[in-house]
Amino acid sequence: MRKNIILIGMPASGKSTVGVILAKVLGKDFIDTDIVIQQREGSRLNEIIAHYGIDEFLKKEEQALLSIDVENTVIATGGSAVYSDAAMKHLAAGSTVVYLRILLDELKNRLNDVKERGVVLRPDESIEDMYEKRSKLYEKYADITVIEDGNSIESTVRAAMEEIK
Numbered sequence: 001m002r003k004n005i006i007l008i009g010m011p012a013s014g015k016s017t018v019g020v021i022l023a024k025v026l027g028k029d030f031i032d033t034d035i036v037i038q039q040r041e042g043s044r045l046n047e048i049i050a051h052y053g054i055d056e057f058l059k060k061e062e063q064a065l066l067s068i069d070v071e072n073t074v075i076a077t078g079g080s081a082v083y084s085d086a087a088m089k090h091l092a093a094g095s096t097v098v099y100l101r102i103l104l105d106e107l108k109n110r111l112n113d114v115k116e117r118g119v120v121l122r123p124d125e126s127i128e129d130m131y132e133k134r135s136k137l138y139e140k141y142a143d144i145t146v147i148e149d150g151n152s153i154e155s156t157v158r159a160a161m162e163e164i165k
Contacts, residue, residue, distance in 0.1 A: 003071045003072055003073075003094050003095060004028075004070065004071065004072070004073050004074070004075055004091070004094070004095035004096070005022065005026075005028070005073075005074045005075070005095065005096050005098060005164060006075050006077060006091045006092060006095050006096070006097045006098065007019050007022075007074065007075065007076045007077060007098050007100060008077050008081060008082055008088075008097060008098070008099050008100070008138050008141060008142065009079065009099055009100035009101060009102070009138060010079050010100075010102055010107050010111075010131065010134060010138075011078075011079035011107075011111055011119045012102075012107065012110035012111045013079070013100045013101070013102045013107070013110075013148065014100055014102075014148065014153060014156060015032075015076040015077065015079075015100055016032050016034075016076045017153055018076075018100060018153060018156050018157055018160065019032065019074045019075070019076035020074075021153065021154075021157045022074045022157055022160060022161070023073070023074040025157065025161065026074070026161070028072050028073055028074050029070065029072060029073040029074070030073065030074050030075075030076070031068065031070065031073055031074075031075045031076070032076045033061075033064060033065055033068070033075060033076065033077045033078055033081060034076075034078045036064045036067075036068065037060060037061055037064045037078070040060070040063075040064055040067075041060060045057075045078070048060065049120065054120055054122060057120065058080065058083055058084065058120065061078060061080060061081065061083075061084065061087070062084040062086065062087045065077070065081060065084065065087035065088075065090065065091060066086065066087055066090050068090075068091065075091060075095075077091070078120075079119065079120070079134065080119075080120035080134075082134060082137035082138055082140075082141055083120070083137070088141045092141060092143075096143050096144060096164055097141050097142050097143045097144070098142065098143070098144045098145075098146060098160055098163070098164070099138045099139065099141070099142035099144070099145045099146070100146055100148055100156065100160075101135075101138070101145055101146065101147050101148060101149075102148045102149065103149050104127075104128065104131050106148070106149065107127065107131060108127060111127065144160070144163040144164065146159045146160045146163060147159075
């Protein structure tokens with residue numbers, strides 16, 4: 001097994017929740033990169049996006065991701081982490097990247113308030129547009145894809161563990 005497990009996927013796909021449980025079960029540490037960004041900036045994600053704009057937020061996210069240097073850790077990334085090739089290559093080096101895939105309909109059900117959550121969604125971009133664009137990037141970076149469609153958190157964790165081993 002590689003040193004870290006990197007979780008990627010759509011906003012609200014369960015990366016943080018699955019990540020905490022995976023870390024407990026595997027005896028690893030846990031980092032949520034959204035929290036790393038918030039701590040570095042002293043603001044919530046939605047406030048950072050509102051104040052600086054999407055492009056500047058993505059730069060701040062990339063800087064935060066590039067600063068992560070850990071071993072034996074499950075890392076839950078923000079949904080927009082895949083917009084930075086440099087950050088993804090940094091995180092993926094010596095790690096296993098797991099894509100938690102949900103269907104578009106499930107994303108729409110889970111993603112109630114895009115602005116409050118701090119989701120990177122440009123004004124001219126729909127959730128469908130974001131889904132199509134990001135899905136390709138998640139697939140590009142993933143070593144493993146875990147399909148969550150209709151699965152409970154526990155069965156998603158179990159599926160991820162089976163794939164990782």
